[in-house]
Amino acid sequence: MAPEAKPLIAVESIVKKFGPFTALNGVSMNVMPGEVHALLGDNGAGKSTLIKILAGVHQPTSGQIYVEGSPVSFRSPRDAAAAGIGTVYQDLALNQLMSVTRNFFMGREIFSGPAPFGVMKIAEMDKITHDEMVKIGIDISDPTQAVGTMSGGQRQTLAIARAIYFGAKVLILDEPTSALGQKQQMEVLKTIKRVRALGNIAIIFITHNEIHSKLVADRFTFLSLGEVIGSGTKEELAGDDIRRLMAGGAEMKDLEQELATI
Amino acid sequence: MNQDASGRREADRLKAESGLRTLIRRPEIGSFSGMVVILAFLAIVAGDVVFNPLGIKNNLAIISQLGIIAIGACLLMIAGEFDLSIGSMIGFAGMSMAMMMKWGLPFGLGEATPLTAFLLTLAMTLAIGCIIGNIVVRSGLSSFIVTLAFLFILRGLTEVSFREFNDGSTQISGLPDFKQDDFVAYIFGGEAFKWIFELLYEIGWNVNRRGEQWVGGLDARVAWWIVLGFITYVVLAKTQLGNWIYATGDNKESARANGVPVRQVKIGLFMFTAFCATIFAACQVFDTNTADAAKGNLKELEAIAAAVVGGTVMTGGFGSIVGVVFGAVIFGLVQNSVFYISWIDGSYYRVFLGTVLLIAAFANENIRKRITGGI
Numbered sequence: 001m002a003p004e005a006k007p008l009i010a011v012e013s014i015v016k017k018f019g020p021f022t023a024l025n026g027v028s029m030n031v032m033p034g035e036v037h038a039l040l041g042d043n044g045a046g047k048s049t050l051i052k053i054l055a056g057v058h059q060p061t062s063g064q065i066y067v068e069g070s071p072v073s074f075r076s077p078r079d080a081a082a083a084g085i086g087t088v089y090q091d092l093a094l095n096q097l098m099s100v101t102r103n104f105f106m107g108r109e110i111f112s113g114p115a116p117f118g119v120m121k122i123a124e125m126d127k128i129t130h131d132e133m134v135k136i137g138i139d140i141s142d143p144t145q146a147v148g149t150m151s152g153g154q155r156q157t158l159a160i161a162r163a164i165y166f167g168a169k170v171l172i173l174d175e176p177t178s179a180l181g182q183k184q185q186m187e188v189l190k191t192i193k194r195v196r197a198l199g200n201i202a203i204i205f206i207t208h209n210e211i212h213s214k215l216v217a218d219r220f221t222f223l224s225l226g227e228v229i230g231s232g233t234k235e236e237l238a239g240d241d242i243r244r245l246m247a248g249g250a251e252m253k254d255l256e257q258e259l260a261t262i
Numbered sequence: 263m264n265q266d267a268s269g270r271r272e273a274d275r276l277k278a279e280s281g282l283r284t285l286i287r288r289p290e291i292g293s294f295s296g297m298v299v300i301l302a303f304l305a306i307v308a309g310d311v312v313f314n315p316l317g318i319k320n321n322l323a324i325i326s327q328l329g330i331i332a333i334g335a336c337l338l339m340i341a342g343e344f345d346l347s348i349g350s351m352i353g354f355a356g357m358s359m360a361m362m363m364k365w366g367l368p369f370g371l372g373e374a375t376p377l378t379a380f381l382l383t384l385a386m387t388l389a390i391g392c393i394i395g396n397i398v399v400r401s402g403l404s405s406f407i408v409t410l411a412f413l414f415i416l417r418g419l420t421e422v423s424f425r426e427f428n429d430g431s432t433q434i435s436g437l438p439d440f441k442q443d444d445f446v447a448y449i450f451g452g453e454a455f456k457w458i459f460e461l462l463y464e465i466g467w468n469v470n471r472r473g474e475q476w477v478g479g480l481d482a483r484v485a486w487w488i489v490l491g492f493i494t495y496v497v498l499a500k501t502q503l504g505n506w507i508y509a510t511g512d513n514k515e516s517a518r519a520n521g522v523p524v525r526q527v528k529i530g531l532f533m534f535t536a537f538c539a540t541i542f543a544a545c546q547v548f549d550t551n552t553a554d555a556a557k558g559n560l561k562e563l564e565a566i567a568a569a570v571v572g573g574t575v576m577t578g579g580f581g582s583i584v585g586v587v588f589g590a591v592i593f594g595l596v597q598n599s600v601f602y603i604s605w606i607d608g609s610y611y612r613v614f615l616g617t618v619l620l621i622a623a624f625a626n627e628n629i630r631k632r633i634t635g636g637i
Contacts, residue, residue, distance in 0.1 A: 077519075093519040095512035096634045097579040098505075106509050107521035109502040116503040119496075148634035 006069060008033045008202045009054070009085070009170055014063035016049050023049040025226040026063070031170060036196050036203045038217035040210070040246055045223040047206050051172050054204070055087040056080030086168025090175055092159040096148035100140055103147050104129040104162050132161040136194040152180045153187030160191060164201060171195065172204045177212055185212065192216045210246045222246065289573035289581050292625045293588035296571065296618065300595055308602040315459065315468045315477040317602070322480055325594030326487035327542060329587060331561060332568035333487075333494050334538030336586040338531045339569050340498070342511035342578030343398060343405040345535040348565055350416035351387055352558025355543035357420045358383040360434040360553030361427055376440050376447040376548060384540050390416070391536030395529030413562065421555045432555035441548055450486075450541075451548030453479030483545040487590075490538070495583040507531070511578025567615065568593045571622040575630050592618065 007030035016024040024046045031037050041047050052058045054065065056074030064071050067083050074080045077087070094103050105125050111118030126143040133140055138157045140150075147155060156176050163171055173192070177185040193216055195201055207213050213220065220237055222230040222245040230237070230245040237245075304312045311317055331348050338345050362379035366372060374382075394412055398405045424432040440447035456479035462468035463475040470476040498504040509517035510527045518524045539558070547553055572589025574581030593615065600611040 078521075089519075091516065093516035095509055095516055095579065097512045097575075097630070098508050102505050102508065106505065106517060109505050111502045113501075116501065116506060117497065118502050119500050120502055120505065122500070146633045 005032055007031055007066070008068060010066040010069075011050075011054070012064045012066070014050070014053060014060045014065070016046075016053060016058060017061045023226055024053075024060075027223070027226070027228055029221045029228065029231065031202045031204060032219065033169075033202050034196065034199050035218040036192060036205055036216050037219045037221065038213035039204055039206045039221050039223065040208075040213055041223035042208075044225075046226040047223055048174075049226075050223070051087065051174060051204065051206060054080065054085055054170075055172060056085075081166075081168075084167055084169035085172065086163030086166070086170070087172040088156070088159045088163055088174065088176065090179065092155055094147050094155055094159060097146055099144045099146060100133075100150070100158060101125050101129045101143040103158065104132070104143075104165070108166060128165070129161075132165045133157060135198070136161055136164070136191050138191075151184055151187075153184035153191075156180075156188045157191045160195060164195065164198075168201070170202045170204065172206070174206050175208065176205070177207060177209060189216050210242060214242060220245075289626075289629070290585040290588060291573075292622060293572045293585050293592060296622075297588045297591050297595075300592055304595065304599050304602075308599060311602045312599050315462060319477050319480055321595060321598050322484050324598045325591050326481065326484040327545070328561075328564055328568055328594050328597075329487040329590035330483065330490060330542050330545075331535070331538045331565040332572070332586050332590045332593075333490055333583060334531075334535035335562070335565035336569035336572060336574050336581055336583065337494060337498065337507060338528075338535050339566070339574045339576065340511045340578055340581045341507050341528055341531050342514065343528055343531070344409060344566065345394070345532060346406065346409040346562045347390075347394065347412035347416055348535055348539050348562035349558040349560055350413045350420070350562075351390070351536055351539035352543045352546075352561055353420045353555055354390075354416045355383050355387050355540040356547050356553040356557045357424055357434075357555060358386060359544060359547045360437060361423070363437055363440070363547075364434055365427060376444050376450070380446060380450070380540075380544055383543075384537070387536040387540045388533050391533035392529060394536075395532030398532065399525040399528050409562075417555075424555050433553065435552040437547075437551040439551055447548040448482070450482055450544040451550075452482050454482045454485035455480045481545070481549065483542075483549075486541055486545065490541070491583055491587050498583055503527075508579055511580075513579070564593065567619050570626065571618055573622070573626060573629075575626050576623065577630070580626075580630060580633070589622075 009031040011027060011029045013026045013028055014024050015022070015026055027046065027050060029037070039047055039050070049058065053060050056077045056079050059073070059075070065074075066072065067085075072083055074083070080087070095106065098106070101122065105120075109118075109120050110125050111120045113119050129143045130140060136157060138154055140154070147158065150158070160171060160173070176188050180188065189212060192203060192205060195203060196216070205213065205217060214234075217234065219233050220231060220242065221228055230241065312321065331352075335345060335348065359379045362368070362374040362382065363376070367374045367378060367382065371378075390412070394409060397403070398408050401408070421432055428434060441451040459468050459477050459479050460475070468476050498507060506517070506522045506527050509520070509522045510524045514524045542561075543557070546557065568589040569581065569586050570576065570589070571592055572581070572586035574586060596611050596614055596618070600606055600614070601608045
């Protein structure tokens, strides 16, 4: 980490309690511009809670989030979006029967005339949609095709391109590869790489998959039972470390032994 | 870019389907072919009575009347909801206007003119539409049930109001012929496209047995249908609101996540179906100078059926105004023209319409599955 680089998002000792249950117990992490930050951990580790706090869905019990150095508190997803945090959830918030362009601009159409009766500038919207998707690697031949006819990977790309176009500086990708086939997973990883290559956008990549994270991530944060059990850059963490932390801190050898005794 | 060994790309897989396939996916194509078939059939078996000036006028009167409410039903269905209260709303609005014209405006506001009667009635029906919409979006109940409740409530209120304020009768007839000298009454109940029929008279087609001009013009409701159809076509296909309507019906959660005001869209469309029902009633009242508590009965179901025949998907998110125009033509033609064919029992029209509806529903579902990748 270059000493002058400032984190785009800094999360400081976030605690989140749901009644008696402590979902997050003092989690801190820094998301640097232009980096892919893999957030890893087992089910129930607190990944979802953390990103929902970043996306403005939940409010932290205590702790502070900083965006580009200034403290923020999000009361709604709208606040988070306005601060430049774009979340791409697993369902992608896409409408299958509508065209690519209509999905891209859903709720944020370009139009002339009085809202909401303004006439959409469809040619311009088609062009922007096409261009934005080419930037991160998919050349859709026909922006009027229905999203339902696209592959899972293409849909991910559409959702990501849309978030970037509408001002996301930080993209939160919630398990973008988990519901896809092998080939489409690669598609999504390529898309992540291309977004990274744009240089100014940070990605928080939530995944279960150690291999995927190692392929694209620059920095890692491992959560287990609501706490950070390890973090660092790719260089700082050797391959074995990642595997050990992935398993919630358990040694692979121990696991092998455990399995062998059954 | 996701190439495989032979250099094929993901995007290439779509290009194979073009031309005819793209056409098949258009929501209007089924209803358009259906309309062509029926027009051809009628031309063969009953050409002389259907395709003469009077036949055209009568058919278009039925078609446009249905077409007006079918447009409302279609937009609402695209947004994912039903309105079963349209028919009762027609009865309610007709009663309201006719009673105002006969007994004067309520609350001691004095004599009614067609304009004030229409505007006051419209204010009431829009308010009721707004209430229905609010109940649906706030309660999360199915619009089927909520509007079914209003089907009963409005019909009952219409009958009660008639008995209460109209000397116990549920009908009003023999109102003065307002359309003769009142402009507002004329634009609802008068005639439109007179120039076409004058032209037809000039060229010697529109002539009755006495050698005079036979038909003066089309009913004004045809013009309303065309105007409403054109405006809603532009709104749905071209405007921001149109995108919101599609988005709301397709998947309202993702629409909301992207900032589409889903609730307002739905409430607005419930108000729009109430508006369409009021236009329907105004055309009827100022054309015939009568009203009846039973008016509009079952019209909500015909409107929904015409929308489905026009290619609107029942679950929302897909449909077009052009399609619903064709749907109304099919429905209206069959309803009206089967009676012209002497060798068919007129009541077969319902059998026929039911069959068409079923075929259309299957076809729509097929299209929806094609698009969402189910086929």
